[in-house]
Amino acid sequence: MAALSPVKLSRLASASVGLVVFLLGITLSTVLLLLDYRKAHEEQARIFFTEVESVVEEFRLVLSTLNAQTTGRCDEQTMIAMRRELFLAEHIKDIGFVDNGQVICTTGVGKLDRHVEVGTPDYIGMDGLSVFVDVPLTLFEYQYSALIAFSGDFDAVFDLAVFDLLPGMVNDWEVVYTRDEAPVSVAGEKGLYRGQFAESGYRFSLTSQYSETCLPEYQYCLGIQSDFQSWLDHYRTLYLVFVILWFFIGVLVAFAVQKLIARTQSIESKVRRALRQRAFHNLYQPILDLKSGAMVGCEALARCHLSNEPLYPDQFIPEVARSGQTWRFTKLMIQQGLTELSAETALPDGFRVNFNLFPADIAAAYTRDFAKMSTVANSRFTLVLEVIEDQQLEGKQAQTELEWLKAQGYGVALDDFGTGYSNLNQIRDFQADYLKIDRSFIMDLEDGSIKSSLIPYIVDIARQLNLFVVAEGIENARQWEALRDMGVQYGQGYYFGKPMSAEALVRLYSQQARN
Numbered sequence: 001m002a003a004l005s006p007v008k009l010s011r012l013a014s015a016s017v018g019l020v021v022f023l024l025g026i027t028l029s030t031v032l033l034l035l036d037y038r039k040a041h042e043e044q045a046r047i048f049f050t051e052v053e054s055v056v057e058e059f060r061l062v063l064s065t066l067n068a069q070t071t072g073r074c075d076e077q078t079m080i081a082m083r084r085e086l087f088l089a090e091h092i093k094d095i096g097f098v099d100n101g102q103v104i105c106t107t108g109v110g111k112l113d114r115h116v117e118v119g120t121p122d123y124i125g126m127d128g129l130s131v132f133v134d135v136p137l138t139l140f141e142y143q144y145s146a147l148i149a150f151s152g153d154f155d156a157v158f159d160l161a162v163f164d165l166l167p168g169m170v171n172d173w174e175v176v177y178t179r180d181e182a183p184v185s186v187a188g189e190k191g192l193y194r195g196q197f198a199e200s201g202y203r204f205s206l207t208s209q210y211s212e213t214c215l216p217e218y219q220y221c222l223g224i225q226s227d228f229q230s231w232l233d234h235y236r237t238l239y240l241v242f243v244i245l246w247f248f249i250g251v252l253v254a255f256a257v258q259k260l261i262a263r264t265q266s267i268e269s270k271v272r273r274a275l276r277q278r279a280f281h282n283l284y285q286p287i288l289d290l291k292s293g294a295m296v297g298c299e300a301l302a303r304c305h306l307s308n309e310p311l312y313p314d315q316f317i318p319e320v321a322r323s324g325q326t327w328r329f330t331k332l333m334i335q336q337g338l339t340e341l342s343a344e345t346a347l348p349d350g351f352r353v354n355f356n357l358f359p360a361d362i363a364a365a366y367t368r369d370f371a372k373m374s375t376v377a378n379s380r381f382t383l384v385l386e387v388i389e390d391q392q393l394e395g396k397q398a399q400t401e402l403e404w405l406k407a408q409g410y411g412v413a414l415d416d417f418g419t420g421y422s423n424l425n426q427i428r429d430f431q432a433d434y435l436k437i438d439r440s441f442i443m444d445l446e447d448g449s450i451k452s453s454l455i456p457y458i459v460d461i462a463r464q465l466n467l468f469v470v471a472e473g474i475e476n477a478r479q480w481e482a483l484r485d486m487g488v489q490y491g492q493g494y495y496f497g498k499p500m501s502a503e504a505l506v507r508l509y510s511q512q513a514r515n
């Protein structure tokens, strides 16, 4: 499979991060909505349960209060007591007086013309109440399904339809009495209660959307089935908003990641990283005496080994200059270069090693630091410092610094001579030791280009100023011979060797020394 380009890779990475954010967002929203659903169900169960509890409590209280005051007859006093309790009750719909297993009078109708047989209860609760469930009753024209509880001389009637009016989601529910083995359905949807969780407290299952809870002291339990679909319908719009929102957040994150990757991949940030990680090393290009063909020295040229992607000097050198870390960088290169070359015993004492300096560092007098570096102080090589022609070197301070460097015994070479800012006065003021003719003069030498025709004049000026001339970029034997014949003393170029490792340089040097 063909390797993906860095641009495609960064797009893929940012799209993946965006997708992950989108999916995580959707998952989070789903979880939040499910938690909300669960909360809504629990709230529903709580309302039902409180209602059931207060109904049971009310039955117990009303019947015990009336039984405590009974006259044993359905007289005026009994009727007043019954009506007062009915008035105060919240859930009870009717109260009856019972004599000899027959209902004699009720709060709704008064004395009954036809007494009603009480019959056998569906169950007798723990609180002693005899309970009849799902009894069809008619009060005036209103027909309803009732729950009737008996105790002593009284019964109380509760309209089960009240439960249906409770607020909340569309639910099925069932209240059961669970004293005996088989639970007796008291109200609600028959058979809904499962008895799964029994008395272990409130339990809710998200998968079945069912919950159970019990009132242990009265043996009543409640099962609630909520409706996931109706809840989903309720949240559909909100959910859609979440999906759109997270989609946009995902896209934004993808863009942000792409920008971040682009920034970390920029030359600026790579150079900053390389400086932090000291990810620079030197390669060395041989410098030859053009007459004898002997290697007399080398130029140290910086390379970056930060990543697999190569970063070339024409990319990182301007960036180092922009970053203001030029002196830190130069010290790093000199330190690394001299440490490496010093270990090569095959190289003779006095071997010339050229390092490139930034004009700004000379102008700012950072070079005073140079002699203090232990690798420099203890070096057995002749160090030559290359500087390009630059306006910054015209000032008094820069001149003083260059003189100081020369006074310390370091050679000074004027690099890339003939390009950009050229000023013959500067060469004089500079009092450099070497003048390096830029590669662009050498390139078309064989074709007799105008630029190359200037070389003899440059050599002449250099001779008058006592400067050695070094030709850069010699790529073939004809250029070598022509330059030598013009009086150029030194040269470097691919013809003699491309920038190479210290070992390769030493190998080349030893090979030449043998021949």
Ligand SMILES: Nc1nc2c(ncn2[C@@H]2O[C@@H]3COP(=O)(O)O[C@H]4[C@@H](O)[C@H](n5cnc6c(=O)[nH]c(N)nc65)O[C@@H]4COP(=O)(O)O[C@H]3[C@H]2O)c(=O)[nH]1
Pocket (backbone or CB within 6 Å): 285, 300, 301, 302, 303, 312, 313, 314, 317, 330, 333, 356, 357, 358, 386, 415, 416, 439, 472, 473, 474, 475, 492, 493, 494, 495, 499
């Ligand atoms: N086509 C061709 N090219 C040749 C030939 N011979 C040498 N070169 C290239 O010409 C450049 C010579 O270095 P420079 O003029 O000092 O120019 C250097 C120098 O100005 C700067 N530089 C490199 N290393 C450092 C450093 O450590 N410090 C500073 N301040 N500048 C550096 O970057 C420039 C470019 O360096 P490089 O890419 O290494 O490019 C090197 C070298 O590889 C040849 O025969 N043909």
